[in-house]
Amino acid sequence: MLERPSEDEDISLMRLKDFNDDIVNRFKALESTPLQDLNLKNSKGHLSPKEKQLDTELANFLRKFTKLNNSIDTDDNVNSSSNNVVKPIRGREFPFLEPSASVKPYTEQELFLRQLNHSSHVAKLGANISNVYFPSNDIHKPVSPQELSIAKLMAAGVHLGQSTALWRASTQPYIYGEYKGIHIIDLNKTLSHLKRAAKVVEGIAERGGIILFLGTRQGQKRGLEEAAKRTHGYYVSSRWIPGTLTNPTEISNVWERHEVDFFDTPTGRELTQNEQISIVKPDLLVVLNPTENRNALNEAMQARVPTIGIIDTDSEPSFVTYPIPGNDDSLRSVNLILGVLAKAGERGLENRLLKAKAAENAVESDVTIETEAIA
Numbered sequence: 589m590l591e592r593p594s595e596d597e598d599i600s601l602m603r604l605k606d607f608n609d610d611i612v613n614r615f616k617a618l619e620s621t622p623l624q625d626l627n628l629k630n631s632k633g634h635l636s637p638k639e640k641q642l643d644t645e646l647a648n649f650l651r652k653f654t655k656l657n658n659s660i661d662t663d664d665n666v667n668s669s670s671n672n673v674v675k676p677i678r679g680r681e682f683p684f685l686e687p688s689a690s691v692k693p694y695t696e697q698e699l700f701l702r703q704l705n706h707s708s709h710v711a712k713l714g715a716n717i718s719n720v721y722f723p724s725n726d727i728h729k730p731v732s733p734q735e736l737s738i739a740k741l742m743a744a745g746v747h748l749g750q751s752t753a754l755w756r757a758s759t760q761p762y763i764y765g766e767y768k769g770i771h772i773i774d775l776n777k778t779l780s781h782l783k784r785a786a787k788v789v790e791g792i793a794e795r796g797g798i799i800l801f802l803g804t805r806q807g808q809k810r811g812l813e814e815a816a817k818r819t820h821g822y823y824v825s826s827r828w829i830p831g832t833l834t835n836p837t838e839i840s841n842v843w844e845r846h847e848v849d850f851f852d853t854p855t856g857r858e859l860t861q862n863e864q865i866s867i868v869k870p871d872l873l874v875v876l877n878p879t880e881n882r883n884a885l886n887e888a889m890q891a892r893v894p895t896i897g898i899i900d901t902d903s904e905p906s907f908v909t910y911p912i913p914g915n916d917d918s919l920r921s922v923n924l925i926l927g928v929l930a931k932a933g934e935r936g937l938e939n940r941l942l943k944a945k946a947a948e949n950a951v952e953s954d955v956t957i958e959t960e961a962i963a
Contacts, residue, residue, distance in 0.1 A: 605691050723920045727811050730927025732935070733786040738775045744924040746914040747773045749901035759901045762913035771901045778913050782925060785896045785910045786932035789872065793819050793936030794943075796850060797871030802828065802884055803922070805877050811923045812876075819933030820852050822870070833887040836867045850944035869893060874929060876922050879903050898925055 635643065688695050694702070721743040731740065741747065749763065749771035764774035792799060799821035801812045812823035832839050845868065847855045873888045875881050878897040885907045888895045897908035898916040905911040915921040 601691065605689060608690055723923065726920065726923040726927045727814050730924075730931045732931050733783045733928055736779065736782065736928055738779060740924065741775045741778060741914075744920040745918045746778055746921045746924065747775050748915045748918070748921075749773050750917075754902040756902055756904060758905055759899065759903065759913070762899070762905075763901060773901065773913050773915070781910070781912045782914075782928060785912055786929055788894070788896065788910055789819070789874070789929050790932040790936035790939075792872045793821075793933040794939045796940060798822070798869075799872045799874065799933060800824065800870035801874045801876070801926070802881055803876035803926075804828065804880055805922075807919045808876055808922060811919075811926045815874075815926050815930035815933070818930040818937075820937055821933070828881055828884045830883055831887070832884075833869055833891040833893060836869065850940060850947075872896065874926075875908065876926065877916050878908060879916070882907070896929070898922065 682697075682701070685697055685701070686695060688698060721740070723744070726744070747764070751770055752766060755763075755771060762773055762777050764772045766772065789799065799816075799819050801815050801821060801823040803809075803812050803823075803825060804827060809823075809825035812825050815821070816823040829839060845859060847857050847859065849855055869891055870893055873884065873893050873895045875884060875895060875897040878885055878899065879902065885895060885897070889907075894909040895907075896910045896912065897903070898914050898921075899905045899908065899911040900914070900916045903916070905913075912925060914925055
């Protein structure tokens with residue numbers, strides 16, 4: 589049981605507090621006094637051996653005290669005849685700090701400084717985290733098909749299929765096994781099929797083809813926009829309009845048309861009447877959720893447009909030209925696959941621009957040679 593301090597103990601604590609405050613005030617007054625005003629040499633006079641010993645011990649104590657508290661500094665270059673006189677500091681690191689009394693708790697300023705000092709010593713301790721999977725990089729910093737690995741596919745959850753009750757028998761070659769009521773997709777098949785599809789996207793982008801990305805599920809629009817920007821293609825993130833490919837005279841006639849060169853820059857040439865009414869269709873259709881876009885796949889087959897689709901264990905792989913077995917329900921899985929395809933298309937676009945630039949330079953050099961020959 590705790591006992592309350594007696595009245596004599598309270599008085600002794602108050603006296604001790606007053607004594608400490610008086611000592612602190614004297615130190616502060618000594619610190620604020622310039623060194624030339626102290627006149628320490630004349631104040632010492634002739635010192636006895638005991639006084640010299642006491643003066644040396646006091647100077648050593650003050651030097652040790654200053655190193656521990658950093659409130660005053662010593663001058664090591666002063667001559668030994670001055671007996672290492674203590675030199676006050678002109679400025680402080682925290683001039684507006686109000687220290688609390690020894691018997692009182694720390695103030696908010698002191699607690700903040702203690703926490704700051706503690707964090708400066710221990711904040712950098714611990715292990716360094718490396719090789720971490722960030723889902724946002726699948727959209728903004730996608731990996732190339734050469735950098736893709738099974739570990740990255742597994743981290744994105746591409747191997748997770750549908751429930752065994754929804755299994756479609758035509759996806760049997762893509763299934764690795766079964767675990768807790770769901771099918772596990774073979775990532776070796778996913779990796780090989782994804783690299784094959786990336787080659788197709790790269791080739792079409794290099795030849796100046798039109799790539800159309802289709803994804804109608806919630807959350808896929810952001811990835812579709814980035815993929816279309818990288819490949820200079822187009823995307824559909826809302827409902828697929830029936831007849832877009834099979835009935836273009838009614839659907840695509842309202843679209844504005846213009847001619848572009850190999851740099852995807854409008855030439856400004858006025859199109860003829862036949863060019864205005866000609867059928868415009870994509871050279872490749874990439875479908876992120878084929879199960880919900882069966883009409884788009886049927887139209888692509890009728891219009892003879894090659895397709896790439898993410899095939900889950902409940903989808904039909906024969907509906908797409910280049911199936912990619914994988915999880916089409918997870919945004920991480922879809923964004924990873926879409927990012928790899930977009931990166932491949934971006935590489936094909938860069939190759940096309942390089943070839944167009946080289947051809948343009950060759951034409952300019954030929955014109956220059958002919959001009960010089962005529963001159």
